Amino acid sequence: MTNVLIVGAASAIAEATARLFAEEGCRLFLVGRRAERLAVLCDDLKSRGAEQTASHELDMNDFEGHEAMLAAAENSIGPIDIAYIAHGTLPDQKACQDDVDLTLQEFRTNALSTIALLTRLANDFERRRTGTIAVITSVAGDRGRESNYVYGAAKAAVDSYLEGMRQRLHKSGVRVVTIKPGFVDTPMTAAFDKGLLWAKPDAVAQRIHRAITKGGDVIYVPAFWRLIMLVIRSIPRRIFKAIKL
Amino acid sequence: MTEGTRQYRSWGRPDAALSRAFRPRWRDFELPGDEGRVLPFGNGRSYGDSCLNPGGSVIDMRGLDRFISFDTETGVLACEAGVLLDEILRVIVPRGWFLPVTPGTRFVTLGGAIANDVHGKNHHLAGSFGHHLRRFELLRSDGTRRICSADENADWFAATIGGLGLTGLITWAEIALKPVHGPAIETEVEQFTDLDRFLELSDAAHDDFEYTAAWIDSTRPDPGDMRGLFFRGNHAPAGTPAPAAPRPLPGPPFTPPFSMVPSLVVRPFNFLTYAKPRAPRGIAHYEPFFYPLDRVANWNRLFGRRGFFQHQSVVPRAVAREAVGALIGKVAGTNSGSTLSVLKVFGDATPRGLLSFPRPGVTLALDIPDRGARSLELMADLDRVVMEAGGAIYPAKDARMDPAVFRQGFPRWQEFETYRDPGFSSGFWRRVMEENL
Numbered sequence: 001m002t003n004v005l006i007v008g009a010a011s012a013i014a015e016a017t018a019r020l021f022a023e024e025g026c027r028l029f030l031v032g033r034r035a036e037r038l039a040v041l042c043d044d045l046k047s048r049g050a051e052q053t054a055s056h057e058l059d060m061n062d063f064e065g066h067e068a069m070l071a072a073a074e075n076s077i078g079p080i081d082i083a084y085i086a087h088g089t090l091p092d093q094k095a096c097q098d099d100v101d102l103t104l105q106e107f108r109t110n111a112l113s114t115i116a117l118l119t120r121l122a123n124d125f126e127r128r129r130t131g132t133i134a135v136i137t138s139v140a141g142d143r144g145r146e147s148n149y150v151y152g153a154a155k156a157a158v159d160s161y162l163e164g165m166r167q168r169l170h171k172s173g174v175r176v177v178t179i180k181p182g183f184v185d186t187p188m189t190a191a192f193d194k195g196l197l198w199a200k201p202d203a204v205a206q207r208i209h210r211a212i213t214k215g216g217d218v219i220y221v222p223a224f225w226r227l228i229m230l231v232i233r234s235i236p237r238r239i240f241k242a243i244k245l
Numbered sequence: 246m247t248e249g250t251r252q253y254r255s256w257g258r259p260d261a262a263l264s265r266a267f268r269p270r271w272r273d274f275e276l277p278g279d280e281g282r283v284l285p286f287g288n289g290r291s292y293g294d295s296c297l298n299p300g301g302s303v304i305d306m307r308g309l310d311r312f313i314s315f316d317t318e319t320g321v322l323a324c325e326a327g328v329l330l331d332e333i334l335r336v337i338v339p340r341g342w343f344l345p346v347t348p349g350t351r352f353v354t355l356g357g358a359i360a361n362d363v364h365g366k367n368h369h370l371a372g373s374f375g376h377h378l379r380r381f382e383l384l385r386s387d388g389t390r391r392i393c394s395a396d397e398n399a400d401w402f403a404a405t406i407g408g409l410g411l412t413g414l415i416t417w418a419e420i421a422l423k424p425v426h427g428p429a430i431e432t433e434v435e436q437f438t439d440l441d442r443f444l445e446l447s448d449a450a451h452d453d454f455e456y457t458a459a460w461i462d463s464t465r466p467d468p469g470d471m472r473g474l475f476f477r478g479n480h481a482p483a484g485t486p487a488p489a490a491p492r493p494l495p496g497p498p499f500t501p502p503f504s505m506v507p508s509l510v511v512r513p514f515n516f517l518t519y520a521k522p523r524a525p526r527g528i529a530h531y532e533p534f535f536y537p538l539d540r541v542a543n544w545n546r547l548f549g550r551r552g553f554f555q556h557q558s559v560v561p562r563a564v565a566r567e568a569v570g571a572l573i574g575k576v577a578g579t580n581s582g583s584t585l586s587v588l589k590v591f592g593d594a595t596p597r598g599l600l601s602f603p604r605p606g607v608t609l610a611l612d613i614p615d616r617g618a619r620s621l622e623l624m625a626d627l628d629r630v631v632m633e634a635g636g637a638i639y640p641a642k643d644a645r646m647d648p649a650v651f652r653q654g655f656p657r658w659q660e661f662e663t664y665r666d667p668g669f670s671s672g673f674w675r676r677v678m679e680e681n682l
Contacts, residue, residue: 023335047336
């Protein structure tokens with residue numbers, strides 16, 4: 001039986017992934033900001049085959065609460081085999097440019113809260129010498145762009161942190177998976193017009209689930225984003241700074 | 246929750262309806278106010294305009310696709326209304342349960358199955374989907390939420406079953422599943438060459454076979470010289486190994502500019518379907534037995550940019566031979582024959598919904614490629630036969646019936662109007678109520 005901790009469990013991508021874990025009969029511990037939403041998810045995942053579900057209400061920006069949450073998870077479903085970190089927001093770039101506090105707040109949500117949690121998880125997993133830590137970052141972290149560099153910078157910070165952590169934990173047999181979604185049709189992106197590049201959460205979740213359970217260090221979802229980002233990263237800076245992206 | 250304006254399409258028609266889209270993700274949402282023009286949208290498998298709301302607002306229900314409870318001892322299942330029957334089957338079959346009634350596609354939502362009171366191959370014994378519905382929650386545009394069942398708010402229950410999504414929004418529903426031993430179905434097939442024989446076969450199979458339906462070659466006008474295949478089946482007993490479900494086939498990735506089903510191929514296709522060697526008995530996985538077309542993704546696109554119509558009617562048993570014979574005669578005579586024509590004898594169950602389509606009699610479903618005025622004339626002709634026989638046309642498949650045809654087939658429409666949510670409407674409803682506007 002696999003014990004899975006899911007942080008940001010009410011996000012569309014996390015929910016779609018949780019269903020795949022539920023169908024395998026995993027034990028699931030869901031963390032999110034609203035208890036009543038988590039209860040709805042627990043009912044669903046239980047019906048879909050989860051061996052056990054439990055939830056914990058926590059805003060991840062409450063760093064003090066991380067330790068108690070991890071203790072509650074272990075108490076309720078046992079030692080964590082898979083930690084899947086999926087919480088985050090999509091900052092309003094324009095608003096951040098005029099508001100230092102907002103920028104820092106977004107950075108806190110999308111980088112610091114994840115790094116704070118990973119610090120604890122890394123030690124715990126290293127000690128137990130087993131398990132998988134999977135984190136959703138973003139293609140936006142691959143190169144800062146005018147349209148969303150607050151978000152991109154936060155995700156880049158987590159990317160680098162994970163890269164180092166992967167080296168450290170490799171010796172202990174702990175896997176670290178970085179998940180970089182491109183455009184996914186979720187409530188977080190409801191305001192965008194959807195074109196050909198947009199993927200559905202179900203399809204994205206299947207690839208994430210495969211990477212977590214079967215293998216993969218850094219995955220792009222859908223896979224074609226690896227190519228797109230390769231192109232974007234290889235644009236010479238003197239050209240890049242003059243274009244709008 | 247707002248997603249701006251989006252294009253919505255139904256299954257048979259190529260033209261898109263522009264609607265303001267709302268996609269709730271949690272059951273506690275509030276309905277948008279939109280001057281009487283809100284319509285729930287499930288998975289868009291209705292063929293005509295009953296799932297469309299051009300110029301209005303659409304509540305896209307696929308975001309509400311969660312299970313609420315599943316009692317594996319009693320088979321009582323509660324789900325949000327946007328969950329697909331496909332998702333339900335994936336969860337329940339491995340645990341020994343099956344849908345009490347299933348339509349010919351598993352890609353419909355639970356809410357859509359209720360709103361159209363769908364039927365399946367077991368209607369003669371099990372009735373329609375509404376007969377297995379225990380209760381649901383109905384959210385009205387005034388913000389009220391009612392639990393409806395046969396005992397509680399029974400009048401709203403009856404209005405909402407088959408109510409085309411117009412009595413309010415079904416947020417969740419609870420159904421009674423049926424126990425099975427696994428995914429295997431014991432099947433039998435038998436050829437027949439006239440309509441009387443079809444009726445005989447149906448009567449003979451009534452008690453012993455849970456599932457019956459027939460395919461007929463609609464290119465042959467003489468009801469005494471037909472080609473048909475009568476399919477019957479039962480869930481297999483315990484321990485029967487089921488073959489694997491066949492792999493899905495890729496369908497057209499986009500709609501081709503012309504139809505891939507030209508009239509030239511209809512006749513040979515029908516002949517080959519009839520003449521193809523088939524074992525008289527076999528064991529099938531439930532997917533190809535119930536959902537042969539679901540195997541091909543987006544098969545509707547094969548009909549090209551002009552799309553196609555479905556014409557499904559039901560006529561009383563007493564006049565079935567003459568009426569069905571006349572319908573097939575007219576389709577065969579036009580040479581724009583139907584690729585897939587299905588016949589089924591309905592059982593005697595009293596319909597539960599005010600606007601339920603399934604009722605005692607014989608039902609005939611025809612695919613009719615859109616060839617413009619010719620197709621419309623043909624279907625108007627078919628409607629006349631059905632009306633003379635005292636039958637009805639299925640709204641879920643309709644894109645063009647005359648308001649008078651609808652009202653004659655669904656005489657309780659005025660009573661239904663008193664239950665329709667004043668905030669709700671659809672393309673179909675505005676069309677068949679035209680004279681009242």
